[in-house]
Amino acid sequence: MAAPLKLVVVSAGLGKPSSTRLLGDRLAEATRRSLDEREVAVEAHTIELRDLAVDIAHNLVTGFPPPGLRAAIDTVVSADALIVVSPIFSASYSGLFKSFFDVLDNTALIGKPVLIAATGGTARHSLALEHALRPLFAYLRATVVPTSVYVATDEWGAAAGEGVEGVGTRIARAGGELADLVAGSPPHPVTRPSSATDTVDEVVPFAEQLAALGRG
Amino acid sequence: MQFGIFTVGDVTVDPTTGREPTEHERIKAMVAIALKAEEIGMDVFATGEHHNPPFVPSSPTTMLGYIAARTERIILSTSTTLITTNDPVKIAEDYAMLQHLADGRVDLMMGRGNTGPVYPWFGQDIRQGIPLAIENYALLHELWRKEVVDWEGRFRTPLQSFTSTPRPLDGVPPFVWHGSIRxxxxxxxxxxxxxxxxxxxxxxxxxxxxxxINLYRDRFEHYGHGTREQAIVGVGGQIFMRRNSQEAVREFRPYFDNAPVYGHGPSLEEFTDQTPLTVGSPQEVIDKTLTFRDSFGDYQRQLFLMDHAGLPLKTVLEQLDLFGEEVLPVLRAEFAARRPAEVPDGPTHAALVARRDAAAVPADAVPQTS
Known part of the structure; x- marks a missing residue:
């Protein structure tokens, strides 16, 4: 039997408990259900950025990740699929969420299947997903599924309205899209450099470097 | 094994007194530190090159030439010489001149420089950093080895029938290190x-x-310069010592906490755990420095950063005295005892001349020893 697919949730929620974490868990569960139907085994991990906040700040200052953050980065980079969830603060993702992706190497997520999601006080902020998170992951050249999931506070207690899908339906659709994407991609993508201190192993022979300058 | 210091040449406020040295004081302090390094028996003094405040060493060969005149033995080097934004022709001329004046006590370390605006200030583009380092060094290498050079490249004016003067001392160019962080x-x-x-x-x-370093060693062997163990490796380090550990930590903490590069970030304890920084007793410095060999293999040059973050000159000179008395003799003996015979010692002009002469002798003239 093939190794289980590695599904990693990155949650930037700050509360304990956190509705952002809750949304991440529900999206992971929906993705797992959808992969179960295809008889694809899943191993899920969750990374709470709250626990890494100080490490992330240290990495910004020193240029290298302390051990705890290093492990989290390795988990994210080796994932087969990512679910990333941020609270919306001041019209965009939170600073903590952005800082985590800032300390990854900008090639670390190329081709990675990603589901983007966010929580916020009211539905008025929902397009931050499309205006902030989607361009961020487009820049990183990740493959983002079409459905993004935003959940406002009051939606946790609301049924589907007229012409409006309920939270559960959106979560199930997004999880299904991520499952489709990941089940169709080769398992365990090629390892790429995961942080600024991790770009050592590839070497271009010197003759090629000279030839590129017309000096071969 | 060669031991020495490398200095960034930063002008930084002493966080314990609020006093900032003048540029003049800092420049003179760098010279005093170089002279002290020779006095305590170190082998190398290396200066950085910078073209923006708060750094003073924009003109390394001027400073090193002055130090050369006031020292007898120590090797003068750089950490680093900007191969991207300096004209390689001027590097060839300046360092050959310095090599003559210092009777061969000169080598240099190439680096790209990571201060963005320096590139446009010198008419270059930081996105071309690697190609600049490759092409400029190819020209420098040729200028020191070929009497008459014809050259055409992407980054500088072509040369026709150019001879870089003075020619390197004894026809042997200064040894070159290449420094890189990533x-x-x-x-x-x-x-x-x-x-x-x-x-x-x-x-x-x-x-x-x-x-x-492992990549460098593998490729050194690949290109036929010797075995991977014979590759020429230099390693940096950063230390602050007092006779007892607690005193060292107490005194260095305000400098660490406010240091330009990593200050206001991780704690001193976290940073010493995660990086090669050692703050402690001479014995702790000895122990940690010896572990570098376990990580990097036998290597040829160990440079320490000792004069940054606003540490006053007096403190730096005390550090060097303590290093010379208690650390240097032990490290010399320990590294020498561990180094296998086939691993070369640190590069010197005399060794390079001897190697050139040995290579020039016809094979049948070499006495057979085995």
């Missing part, structure tokens, strides 16, 4: 030429530099 291309470049590779090893965890 680029495998530079390790590859150093290996290709059989030059030295220097791992700064101060701000980042050691495992990162282990990988760069």
């Amino acid at each position: 680029s495998p291309e530079i390790a590859e470049q150093a290996a290709y030429y059989g030059d030295g590779f220097f791992a700064n090893n101060i701000f980042w965890p050691r495992d990162h530099f282990v990988r760069l």
Whole structure:
């Protein structure tokens, strides 16, 4: 039997408990259900950025990740699929969420299947997903599924309205899209450099470097 | 094994007094530190090159020429010489002149420089950093080895029938190190030429530099310059010592907490755990420095950063005295005892001349010893 697919949730929620974490868990569960139907085994991990906040700040200052953050980065980079969830603060993702992706190497997520999601006080902020998170992951050249999931506070207690899908339906659709994407991609993508201190192993022979300058 | 210091040449406020040295004081302090390094028996003094405040050493050969006149023995080097934004023709001329004046006590370390605006200030583009380092060094290498050079490249005016003067002392160019914090291309470049590779090893965890050095060693052997164990490796380090550990930590903490590069970040304890920084007793410095060999293999040059973050000159000179009395003799003996015979010692002009002469002797004239 093939190794289980590695599904990693990155949650930037700050509360304990956190509705952002809750949304991440529900999206992971929906993705797992959808992969179960295809008889694809899943191993899920969750990374709470709250626990890494100080490490992330240290990495910004020193240029290298302390051990705890290093492990989290390795988990994210080796994932087969990512679910990333941020609270919306001041019209965009939170600073903590952005800082985590800032300390990854900008090639670390190329081709990675990603589901983007966010929580916020009211539905008025929902397009931050499309205006902030989607361009961020487009820049990183990740493959983002079409459905993004935003959940406002009051939606946790609301049924589907007229012409409006309920939270559960959106979560199930997004999880299904991520499952489709990941089940169709080769398992365990090629390892790429995961942080600024991790770009050592590839070497271009010197003759090629000279030839590129017309000096071969 | 060669031991020495490398200085960044920063002008930084002493956080314990609020006093900032003048540029004049800092420049004179750098000279005093170089003279002290020779006095305590160190082998190398290396200065950085910078073209923006708060750094003073914009003109390394001027400073090193002055130090050369006031010293007898110590090797004068750089950490680093900007191969991207300096004209390689001027580097060839300046360092050959310095090499003559210092009777061969000169080598230099190539670096790209990581201050963005320096590139446009000198008419270059930082995105071309690696190609500049490769092309400029190819020209420098040729200028020191070929009497008459015809040259055409992407980054500077072509040369027709150009001779760089003075020619290197005894026809042997200064030894060159290539320093890099993160680029495998530079390790590859150093290996290709059989030059030295220097791992700064101060701000980042050691495992990162282990990988760069291993790459350099493998490629050094690949290009036929010797075995991977014979590759010429230099390593940085950063220390602060007092006779007892608690005193060292107490005194260095305000400097660490406010240091320009990593200040206001991780704690002193976290940073010493995760990077090669040692703050403690002479014995702790000895113990930690010896572990570098376990990580990097036998290497040829160990440079320490000792005069940054606003430490007053007096403190730096005390550090060097303590280093000379208690650390240097032990490290010399320990590294020498561990180094296998086939691993070369640190590069000197005399050794390079001897190697050139040995290579020039016809094979049948070499006495057979086995």
